[in-house]
Amino acid sequence: MSETARKENFNQYAGNGILDVDAIRAQFPILQEKVHGNDLVYLDNGASSQKPLAVTEALSRYYASQHANVHRGVHELSDRATEAYENARKIAQKFVNARHAEEIIFVRGTTEGLNLVAESYGRDKLQPGDEILVSEMEHHSNIVPWQLIAERTGSVVKMIPMDDAGEILFDEYQQLVSEKTRIVAVTYVANSLGTVNPIREMTSLAHEVGAVTVIDAAQAAPHVALDVARLDCDFLALSGHKMYGPTGIGILYGKRELLSKMPPYQGGGEMIRQVTFEGSTYADIPHRFEAGTPNIADAVGFGAACEFMWETGIDTIARHEQSLLDYIHERANQMDDVRMYGTAKLKAGVFAFTLNGIHAHDIGTILDRQGVAIRVGHHCAMPVMRHFNIAATARASFAVYNTHAEIDRMFDALDDARELFGV
Amino acid sequence: MMDDLKALYQEVIIDHSRNPRNFGQLESANCHAEGVNPLCGDELTLQCLVDDDEVIKDVRFVGQGCAISLASASIMTEMLKNLSKAEAEALFEKFRSRVTGLTHTEPADIGKLEVLSGVREFPTRVKCATLPWHTALAAINGSDEKVTTE
Numbered sequence: 001m002s003e004t005a006r007k008e009n010f011n012q013y014a015g016n017g018i019l020d021v022d023a024i025r026a027q028f029p030i031l032q033e034k035v036h037g038n039d040l041v042y043l044d045n046g047a048s049s050q051k052p053l054a055v056t057e058a059l060s061r062y063y064a065s066q067h068a069n070v071h072r073g074v075h076e077l078s079d080r081a082t083e084a085y086e087n088a089r090k091i092a093q094k095f096v097n098a099r100h101a102e103e104i105i106f107v108r109g110t111t112e113g114l115n116l117v118a119e120s121y122g123r124d125k126l127q128p129g130d131e132i133l134v135s136e137m138e139h140h141s142n143i144v145p146w147q148l149i150a151e152r153t154g155s156v157v158k159m160i161p162m163d164d165a166g167e168i169l170f171d172e173y174q175q176l177v178s179e180k181t182r183i184v185a186v187t188y189v190a191n192s193l194g195t196v197n198p199i200r201e202m203t204s205l206a207h208e209v210g211a212v213t214v215i216d217a218a219q220a221a222p223h224v225a226l227d228v229a230r231l232d233c234d235f236l237a238l239s240g241h242k243m244y245g246p247t248g249i250g251i252l253y254g255k256r257e258l259l260s261k262m263p264p265y266q267g268g269g270e271m272i273r274q275v276t277f278e279g280s281t282y283a284d285i286p287h288r289f290e291a292g293t294p295n296i297a298d299a300v301g302f303g304a305a306c307e308f309m310w311e312t313g314i315d316t317i318a319r320h321e322q323s324l325l326d327y328i329h330e331r332a333n334q335m336d337d338v339r340m341y342g343t344a345k346l347k348a349g350v351f352a353f354t355l356n357g358i359h360a361h362d363i364g365t366i367l368d369r370q371g372v373a374i375r376v377g378h379h380c381a382m383p384v385m386r387h388f389n390i391a392a393t394a395r396a397s398f399a400v401y402n403t404h405a406e407i408d409r410m411f412d413a414l415d416d417a418r419e420l421f422g423v
Numbered sequence: 424m425m426d427d428l429k430a431l432y433q434e435v436i437i438d439h440s441r442n443p444r445n446f447g448q449l450e451s452a453n454c455h456a457e458g459v460n461p462l463c464g465d466e467l468t469l470q471c472l473v474d475d476d477e478v479i480k481d482v483r484f485v486g487q488g489c490a491i492s493l494a495s496a497s498i499m500t501e502m503l504k505n506l507s508k509a510e511a512e513a514l515f516e517k518f519r520s521r522v523t524g525l526t527h528t529e530p531a532d533i534g535k536l537e538v539l540s541g542v543r544e545f546p547t548r549v550k551c552a553t554l555p556w557h558t559a560l561a562a563i564n565g566s567d568e569k570v571t572t573e
Contacts, residue, residue, distance in 0.1 A: 036425070357441075361463050361489035362432070365545060369425050377463045391464035391487055420432045421490075 019320045024312065025401045027052040038371030041406040046191055046350055046397030047375050048241045049222060051305075055245055058304035062297050070296055071270065071287070085296045088303035089286070092251045095306040096217075096226040096236060103259065105252040105289040106299050110218040111141040113237025113252035114185070116289060117214050118145035120262045121235070122183065128154030131180040133211075135160040135168055135197070136387060137190040140380045142216040146185055155182070162387065166193035166342040174205060181211040188220035188236075192381035192395070193342030194325070194350030196224065199231045207232070212258065218242055218250075222399065223321055223348040225314040228253050240298065244399075245305030249298035252289075259285045266291040317400045321349055324398050328407050337423065341384075341393050352379075352393040355414065357423035360392040366420065367394075370413040372406075430541035431548075432490065440490035445500035449483035458486075458558030458570040460550060465492050469558045477508040479563065484555070491539070491548050496555035498535050508563050515556045522552050 025031050030050045033040045042050060062084060068077035070085045092104045107113045122145075126132070132146045136159050143157075150157045160173045168186075177184070184206040189196050203213040212234035217226060222243040228236055235258070239250040254262075264271055264282050268291035273281040282288045309317065328351045332338045337356040355363060364376035375395045378385045385391060396410060452470035459466045467486025474480050482500045486493075503511055517531040524543040533540075542552045550572040558570045 359489040361465070361548075361551065362491070365431070365548060366428060369428050382464075385464065391466075416428070420428060421437055422434075 019312070019316050019400065021320070021401065021403055025403075027054065027308075028401050029053065031401060035371040035373070036369050041370075041372040041409045043396040043398065043402065043406065043410060044373045044375045045222065045399035045402075046219060046242070046379075046395060048247070049244050049399045050401070051246070052244055052308050054308045055301050055304045059246060059297055059301045062300045066300075067297065069293055081296055084300045085294065088299040091303040091306045095309075096228050096238075096251070096253050097230070098228055098253050100256050102284070102286045103253055103256050105254065105259070105286045106294055106302075107237070107250050107252050107289075108248055108295070109239035109241070109250035110216055110237045111239075113235075113250055114142055114214065114216060115145045116252055116265045117235045117237070117254070118149040120265045120289070121212070121258065122146070122149040122155075123153065124263055126150070126153035126155040126182055129180060130155040130182045131176075131178070132157045132183045132185065133160050133173070133176055133181055133206075134158070134184075135186045136162045136383050137166060137168075137193055137195060137381065138185065138187055138383070139191050139216060139218070140382070141218075142185050142187060142214075143383070146183070159383070160184075160186070162195075164388075165344050166190060166195045166384075167344045168195075168197055168202070170198070170201070173202065177205050177209055177211070179209055181206065181209050183214060184211055185214045185216070187216040187218075188226075189217075189223060189348045189350075190342070190381070190384070191219045191350065192352060192379040192384045192393070193344065194219075194347040194352070194397075195342055195344040196220070196346035196348050199233060203231060203233050219349065222309075223318055225318070234258055240302040240305055243305055244308055246298040246301040249295050249302045251302070254285075256285065259289070262289075264291070265289055268292045270294070312400060318348070320400060321398045321402075324402055324404065324407060325349070325351060327404050328396065331407065331411055337418075341388055341390075350395060350397045352395045354390060354393055355417065355423075358417050358421050360394040362421075363394045363414070363417055366417040367410065367413045370409070370416060372410050372413045374410070427541065427544040431545060433538050433541070435538045436490060436494040439494035439497040443484075443493050443497035445483045445497065447483055447485060449481055451481065452483075454562045454565060456558045456562035456566060456570055458554045458561070458572075460488070460492070460554055460572040462573060463489065463551075465489060465551065465554065467492070467496055467555060467558060469496075469555065469562050471503075471559070471562050473508070473563055477563075479503050479506055479508070479511060482559065488554075489548075489551055491542060491551040492554055495539055495552045498539065499555050499559060502535060503559060511563065512560060515560060518556065519553060522549050 028050050066080040068081045070082040089104050093101045206213050215233045215236040217236050217238040221238040236253040241247040271291040339354050341352040360376040377392050449470040451472050455470040457468045465488030469484045472481040482503050522542040561570045
């Protein structure tokens with residue numbers, strides 16, 4: 001795909017909104033916390049973002065005035081809970097721009113969503129010799145479920161390689177896609193590198209051979225306006241807690257024509273139509289995939305997180321984070337001892353690096369004592385570490401409430417690390 | 424800069440991490456073990472020569488990791504030489520008590536390992552300091568299982 005086309009894809013999300021960071025920060029009480037006597041600088045948003053009052057208040061309001069079990073009570077509270085839960089589904093539908101509300105399955109998070117597709121769609125469709133293409137920059141949660149299902153079905157997992165900038169080698173991908181390809185599993189934004197992948201183009205190529213695409217949108221959801229209609233992807237999973245929502249809730253989007261033909265993932269209450277000891281019939285989508293009492297409260301909280309992002313403006317958030325990323329790159333580029341990982345032309349939210357002479361783990365400890373929270377390690381992306389022949393990186397990842405001054409704080413703390421290590 | 428960071432990253436630690444002692448293969452080894460910390464990717468392989476009286480005659484290691492784990496491994500290899508298996512185990516118990524902050528008894532003499540006692544202020548880093556020891560004891564005890572912190 002041409003460079004211009006890719007830029008166009010991305011630019012449609014970049015608006016001109018100006019962000020009032022102080023007003024945003026005031027909505028996140030945890031940012032007032034002191035860590036080891038210092039003001040908290042939270043740069044571990046890729047692992048999990050903090051929560052605005054709108055989300056915690058929605059949770060509290062739900063429990064205080066709406067809670068009962070859903071879909072089965074004849075009483076008022078069950079009605080309220082059902083309405084709140086199904087309303088959250090409609091919000092999620094709008095959040096990813098799905099055509100139908102029943103294309104949204106509530107799951108625990110991205111990991112469960114991806115496992116659901118592997119177990120249900122994969123188990124049903126994969127034959128010995130079929131191929132599942134998985135990119136080199138995937139989080140383990142978009143590798144291991146495919147390995148597990150490949151083992152059981154006799155299908156084969158093949159890696160779509162990336163270059164040293166952390167971009168998919170599109171030509172190689174084109175070579176790999178064949179009549180044997182059934183599933184292409186790829187991340188929208190790479191958690192260890194920040195690369196934004198060309199999902200629409202990858203999907204269109206996959207569709208030429210009748211394969212489906214499964215998109216890990218865990219890192220994309222907080223930074224990029226999601227649009228499954230435009231991407232035309234077949235499945236897309238994301239986690240609420242990385243996009244200002246509660247833990248333990250996420251969504252799986254699947255095209256209705258695919259989901260409606262897929263066998264159940266887990267059995268239990270909620271997902272059945274009729275149960276006899278001769279056999280059971282299953283509910284329609286989405287309930288077929290939501291066995292047991294769902295995580296109602298956190299679904300409501302997830303809805304509140306989507307609304308928080310809309311109110312702030314997803315294009316405004318993206319623009320703000322892009323300016324943080326530009327700034328951190330600019331500063332890091334002036335430092336000879338800093339090596340960046342992930343220098344793709346399109347990036348979102350993530351700055352991964354190593355510092356000569358200081359192991360990432362030590363950097364993490366030293367920064368923490370200055371109140372600066374980053375993630376260090378392999379970021380559940382060991383193939384990425386292997387690509388660069390390293391064991392670990394340090395990673396700063398952004399959210400809407402981060403500031404340029406916080407990036408300065410991180411670099412000041414890196415100076416402390418250099419001083420301690422005499423480098 | 425905070426004192427506890429200075430206590431953790433003393434010059435001796437930095438020196439051992441940059442120039443680890445007894446680093447490399449031990450051709451005469453008769454036991455070995457591997458240790459990994461899956462959370463951070465630290466890994467080391469430790470080789471020992473233990474004689475018939477269960478005395479550690481030599482020990483070497485290879486691996487990569489943070490300053491704490493490398494320095495701990497390096498200092499440990501210096502201290503293990505000519506200790507019996509029982510003495511090595513006893514020393515590790517004293518060291519572990521020190522770095523986990525279990526100081527309700529009189530501080531034991533842990534010799535050179537004293538430089539690592541700053542770790543007790545950093546609970547998340549205790550595993551970095553103890554992984555080489557767990558690996559060494561696994562090697563001496565003839566365990567084939569890979570040692571992991573998790």
